[in-house]
Amino acid sequence: MEHEPLINTAKYGTLELLFFAAGGLAWALAYMGVLREIVRKNFVEIPATAVCANIAWEFTWGLVYRTDLGALFAWGYRLWFALDVFIVWGLLRYGVRHLATPRLRDYFRLSVVLAILGFGAAIYLLVRQGYDTSTGLVSGYMATLLMSALYVPQFFRERDRTPYSPFVAWCKLLGNGLVIGFCVLVYPENHFLQALCAITLVLDVYYVVLFHTRRVSSAG
Amino acid sequence: MPVATTEWFNTARYPVPLLVLFGVGCFGWVVAYVAIVRNALRNRFLEIPAGAVVANIAWEFVWGFLYPNELGRFFSWGYRIWFFFDLGIVYMLFRYGDKQVELPELKAIFRPACVFGIAAWAVAIYFFVGEGYDTGYGAISGYILNTMMSALYVVIVLRHGHLVDFSLVVAWSKMLGTALLTVFNFLVQPGNPYLLLLCLLTLALDLLYIGLFYAIRSGRAGALEAATREGAA
Numbered sequence: 001m002e003h004e005p006l007i008n009t010a011k012y013g014t015l016e017l018l019f020f021a022a023g024g025l026a027w028a029l030a031y032m033g034v035l036r037e038i039v040r041k042n043f044v045e046i047p048a049t050a051v052c053a054n055i056a057w058e059f060t061w062g063l064v065y066r067t068d069l070g071a072l073f074a075w076g077y078r079l080w081f082a083l084d085v086f087i088v089w090g091l092l093r094y095g096v097r098h099l100a101t102p103r104l105r106d107y108f109r110l111s112v113v114l115a116i117l118g119f120g121a122a123i124y125l126l127v128r129q130g131y132d133t134s135t136g137l138v139s140g141y142m143a144t145l146l147m148s149a150l151y152v153p154q155f156f157r158e159r160d161r162t163p164y165s166p167f168v169a170w171c172k173l174l175g176n177g178l179v180i181g182f183c184v185l186v187y188p189e190n191h192f193l194q195a196l197c198a199i200t201l202v203l204d205v206y207y208v209v210l211f212h213t214r215r216v217s218s219a220g
Numbered sequence: 221m222p223v224a225t226t227e228w229f230n231t232a233r234y235p236v237p238l239l240v241l242f243g244v245g246c247f248g249w250v251v252a253y254v255a256i257v258r259n260a261l262r263n264r265f266l267e268i269p270a271g272a273v274v275a276n277i278a279w280e281f282v283w284g285f286l287y288p289n290e291l292g293r294f295f296s297w298g299y300r301i302w303f304f305f306d307l308g309i310v311y312m313l314f315r316y317g318d319k320q321v322e323l324p325e326l327k328a329i330f331r332p333a334c335v336f337g338i339a340a341w342a343v344a345i346y347f348f349v350g351e352g353y354d355t356g357y358g359a360i361s362g363y364i365l366n367t368m369m370s371a372l373y374v375v376i377v378l379r380h381g382h383l384v385d386f387s388l389v390v391a392w393s394k395m396l397g398t399a400l401l402t403v404f405n406f407l408v409q410p411g412n413p414y415l416l417l418l419c420l421l422t423l424a425l426d427l428l429y430i431g432l433f434y435a436i437r438s439g440r441a442g443a444l445e446a447a448t449r450e451g452a453a
Contacts, residue, residue: 118421121417122414122417122418122421125413125414125417126414128413128414129412129413129414131353131414153321153326156323156325156326157323157326190351191347191350191351192344192347192348192350192351192353194347195343195344195346195347196344198343199340199343199344202336202340214325
């Protein structure tokens with residue numbers, strides 16, 4: 001069996017690896033910011049559908065498939081998964097707050113479980129079909145785009161926007177931006193992935209602008 | 221990349237019964253589109269979720285005009301007819317679609333968001349196909365949208381709370397149309413489990429939607445109906 005390097009410098013350049021590592025770290029910080037709000041305010045700011053897609057992606061790429069970036073990154077994916085397990089726990093416990101119809105809460109937990117299973121199966125088969133990159137970024141950016149798109153209407157819908165964290169908004173933008181840098185360097189020929197990255201970036205920037213204009217007015 | 225064919229019907233690759241099956245499935249969607257436009261004119265409410273409309277028109281544009289259809293030119297024209305029907309739905313989206321959202325802040329950005337959604341989906345689907353991820357007749361990109369649409373239909377009927385604005389004809393024709401296309405995919409693409417999973421997820425969500433529709437209408441889902449009304453109030 002071929003020995004897996006800690007960091008795959010044979011296939012990826014230093015700058016590329018730095019982009020990915022810094023982006024991954026920013027995402028880990030974003031997750032910690034989300035967890036802090038869960039603990040302090042019983043509030044899960046990531047949209048429920050995005051949480052389901054995320055945990056499914058992290059399970060698939062952390063535990064079923066393995067990135068070829070090296071062992072360190074494979075454990076990074078697992079760290080994301082471990083952090084996201086707590087976010088899912090928070091979602092199951094407090095996520096009903098996002099529902100416009102409070103009496104539908106009986107169906108909420110079942111829907112979350114079914115959505116995780118659905119996304120998990122879809123991502124597993126998408127990768128098996130050969131549609132993904134060896135780092136999981138096609139399926140990853142499909143899930144991220146979904147999150148970035150859902151953040152905007154959810155933010156608008158909340159009457160009280162104070163639990164939303166500026167730290168998370170910026171870490172999410174920074175994390176995506178840096179991993180997008182990796183995608184541009186490593187997959188310049190994959191135009192579909194580039195399109196997903198560009199749309200995600202536009203939505204993330206819009207969210208940060210929205211956040212700073214509307215949250216302040218909401219708090220005021 | 222899809223392979224261009226000069227034939228009206230690509231019977232060399234797809235036997236006639238399969239093409240008939242695909243054509244009937246597509247017709248189910250034409251029935252759904254006509255019913256959606258008719259109901260939107262009558263109710264001044266567009267029942268098809270906005271997120272699905274913007275994805276649909278983008279898919280029909282890309283597959284109707286930018287890529288050839290491996291099934292034959294007849295089906296390219298079929299996709300174009302869908303596109304032109306869908307233009308009517310997009311018009312309704314811009315006219316009545318903002319009733320799908322309650323908050324004035326969301327209403328204010330509704331139309332620009334729709335324009336952005338159409339452009340973003342079109343670019344994404346164009347490159348998805350160009351990258352070689354799709355089948356020669358757009359099934360994978362089509363079913364990614366379809367799964368999303370079917371999930372959003374369940375959400376919108378629960379959130380909106382007024383069943384009179386939703387059509388049983390649409391519910392059935394979209395389910396049957398999709399189901400026939402699902403059978404087609406099972407016969408033609410047995411080696412593509414990702415596509416087949418999307419087909420099954422869509423079917424399950426379509427059946428759930430029909431079940432919910434009947435349950436709410438008959439009053440058996442009393443608590444659910446009360447909940448949706450409470451949410452709409």
